[in-house]
Amino acid sequence: MPAISFQSVSKVYPAAGKSGAAPLKALDNVSFDIEEGEFFGLLGPNGAGKTTLISILAGLARATAGTVKVHGYDVQQDFMQARRHLGIVPQELVFDPFFTVREALRFQSGYFGLHRNDDWIDELLSGLGLADKARANMRQLSGGMKRRVLVAQALVHKPPVIVLDEPTAGVDVELRQTLWQFVAALNRKGHTVLLTTHYLEEAEALCQRLAMLKKGQVIALERTSTLLNNATANVLYFKTDNALPPELAAQARTTGRIVELPASGPAEIEAHLAALRQAGVAVEDLEIRKADLEDVFIQLMNAPAIATPPPTTTAGVLS
Numbered sequence: 001m002p003a004i005s006f007q008s009v010s011k012v013y014p015a016a017g018k019s020g021a022a023p024l025k026a027l028d029n030v031s032f033d034i035e036e037g038e039f040f041g042l043l044g045p046n047g048a049g050k051t052t053l054i055s056i057l058a059g060l061a062r063a064t065a066g067t068v069k070v071h072g073y074d075v076q077q078d079f080m081q082a083r084r085h086l087g088i089v090p091q092e093l094v095f096d097p098f099f100t101v102r103e104a105l106r107f108q109s110g111y112f113g114l115h116r117n118d119d120w121i122d123e124l125l126s127g128l129g130l131a132d133k134a135r136a137n138m139r140q141l142s143g144g145m146k147r148r149v150l151v152a153q154a155l156v157h158k159p160p161v162i163v164l165d166e167p168t169a170g171v172d173v174e175l176r177q178t179l180w181q182f183v184a185a186l187n188r189k190g191h192t193v194l195l196t197t198h199y200l201e202e203a204e205a206l207c208q209r210l211a212m213l214k215k216g217q218v219i220a221l222e223r224t225s226t227l228l229n230n231a232t233a234n235v236l237y238f239k240t241d242n243a244l245p246p247e248l249a250a251q252a253r254t255t256g257r258i259v260e261l262p263a264s265g266p267a268e269i270e271a272h273l274a275a276l277r278q279a280g281v282a283v284e285d286l287e288i289r290k291a292d293l294e295d296v297f298i299q300l301m302n303a304p305a306i307a308t309p310p311p312t313t314t315a316g317v318l319s
């Protein structure tokens, strides 16, 4: 049985404000399963529908159509059973300022009917570098410390499935590393992890499989390694002060003077270099590197809209 199953999930938000405005389809027939023990990444640009999908999973929003199950429990019909199997680390820092850290964790344990949970709470506090903050009041903690408490709160009932919604946005490097070591260790013990992130290098390092959302549709569902192997093999990286010829400009990612040009192999690299020479583009600091997840992401996001239904298996990447 999958840990999480999304089946034909759609979400339409009614038109806001002016009459005549069209309703917004935030999710369009999203189907995929996440198997037990997987470390799974959900990626997509702003507004792709990631938070909407996680809100439906958490029972905080209702799907317009389709079903979502956690360990076989429907998130609507069996809400409490589904919720018990989930530990959700939200994007926003929400907490009660009057509790100490330990009280907040005890309170959350009580919500799940767990009353003698201090051994596990101590383990969480020490694993997340919060041991000396147990008696601190929540309002005295820094933003990074509050985020650690949110992670501890999500895990207080030892959920088999852990959902992290952009947990490292605006978080310093040290906390990111603590968090990832902790979550990776839980994953090794068998916990399923679903992560949404804007940091593609994080997804590349951690996630075994990825789904990419674009405008509410799944446009790729693949093992991370397969996605990387199927994608453009190389990227030509250089700096220039000159304008690129239009056929190269259309394919290039340009950041100030830095240009990154995808190339499928040696022949295309040579063709790009010839085109640059012919256009009189002066190139500095030229490097050829292997494509990474960011290149794959940009390639898929820039691909023309898909006309066929999204994949429901891990069969391949649509382009």
Ligand SMILES: Nc1ncnc2c1ncn2[C@@H]1O[C@H](COP(=O)(O)OP(=O)(O)OP(=O)(O)O)[C@@H](O)[C@H]1O
Pocket: 013, 014, 024, 026, 044, 045, 046, 047, 048, 049, 050, 051, 052, 053
């Ligand atoms: N409560 C709501 N009412 C109306 N529209 C909404 C609501 N919540 C989200 N949307 C819209 O639905 C679409 C998907 O939003 P969602 O927040 O799920 O995307 P996201 O992929 O999580 O984006 P981000 O990376 O910016 O968090 C967006 O166009 C957004 O404006």
